[in-house]
Amino acid sequence: MKDWNDFLPPDDDNDFDSNEEERIQKVQKVHRMMFIDDIERRRSQVVPLDPIEFYDLFGKPTEEDMLILTQCYLKDYMKEGIDIYDKWGLDWAFEFMKFNEEHEEYEICAIIRDVIKERPIQHLKDVIHENISS
DSSP states (O other): OOOGGGGSOOOOHHHHHHHHHHHHHHHHHHHHHHHHHHHHHOTTSOOSOOHHHHHHHHOSOOHHHHHHHHHHHHHHHHSTTOOHHHHHHHHHHHHHHHHHHHTTOHHHHHHHHHHHHHHHHHHHHHHHHHHHHO
């Protein structure tokens, strides 16, 4: 006759560690997917994480993540009323440019380059003007 201990998993600590790591990876994946979903759905909100924080929380973004985020960036670029520089910042723009350069999407790189070139100077002038007139 079987005892109830026969149905328990073995008390191997290494097995527990691997299960814990696997669980953590699954939780990180779910959180990463929720972050990307928020970016897609909440168009008017500022992106809450820069790329370094993204790497720290979720690990390196997958190719699919970067494709989705790049498309969100381009949709924001095309939409009027959204200040793409204030929403995404330069860090994400450089990440998207690097990613698209590796995938030989040079038209996208040119769009991002133009955003980077024109906006920071005007943005700095606006910030200086706001601080001086206050």
